[in-house]
Amino acid sequence: MTTLSELPDEQLLRLDHQICFSLHAAARAFNGVYRLALRDLDLTYPQYLAMLVLWEDGDQPVKQIGERLRLDSGTLSPLLKRLEMAGLVRRERSAEDERSVTVRLTEAGTALRGRALEVPRRISRATGLDVADITELRALLERVTTALDAAVADGATLTGA
Amino acid sequence: MTTLSELPDEQLLRLDHQICFSLHAAARAFNGVYRLALRDLDLTYPQYLAMLVLWEDGDQPVKQIGERLRLDSGTLSPLLKRLEMAGLVRRERSAEDERSVTVRLTEAGTALRGRALEVPRRISRATGLDVADITELRALLERVTTALDAAVADGATLTGA
DNA sequence: CACAACTGAATTGCGCACAACTGAATGGTG
């Protein structure tokens, strides 16, 4: 297989720019699209992701939401607090383990799911992709993510050590 | 072609989750990898992107960097100020048009390019992708981004109006 | 049982992203 490492120096910074940048740009474009599509629901994109997890798997501790979304408490704690302010969830210290906080959907939070069903329809229209494209894109992205996570965990590949 | 809109309600929120989420996750994974790879250079990932533009196209106004990176002054102004603090660039009001600020590489900024050449090598090793994969991924991402931008510009597709 | 190691959530601090706004400079139109 041909790897980037075999290309000459001068092309590297250009090519590199285009790969990482296109992903960066795509992520922000998605964010912009969701911002619009979620305006009706008064949710931000990450808040929507948290609600998806709750709708799918039901009430659960902060820890578990974090594992699912790959987010730590530094991000989730304030985010969930905002969802609580909005009346969509409640947060309660677990009785069995006092360290854990269980996040529960309120009636309003559960009810919001009905309106949220419109969102993926709008998004899918906006992407202009068919199912085959999406499957392919997702497969590539997941492969990249896995490889990148492994590289970060390893460390040596990246730090130049 | 088969579009997502034809799928039943119940699958929508799941599938949707996976697409948008996998992109979100990949973008953050990339960010984490760059964070490590750029530690040596004392640059954040967006700062690195700005430097890439300057290395590639030379001194230029803030406006032009913004167009290239799709970032507005609200993001760029403080970012460039930090690069200036770090001694990598200077910012000067243009003589012809006093509204415009030209960003110029300092000697240190120009010199940094040499060390930056290592970065894409490390990243490409970390992604585990070959040139064909990358080309494909990039093509898909650019198609999505274009479609998404068009949808945001249009607006009607997304707001449900 | 006591004490150290660990775990889960929260907080702090920094940087990015974006909307909304300010303010100065420029350009066009009547």
Place this chain on the structure above:
DNA sequence: CACCATTCAGTTGTGCGCAATTCAGTTGTG
């Protein structure tokens, strides 16, 4: 020429993402 709209940077405010720290609660070990 005067006025108004536009343009470019910058600022403010909000929310996310992550590192680092804190703190209470839990678990494992001697």
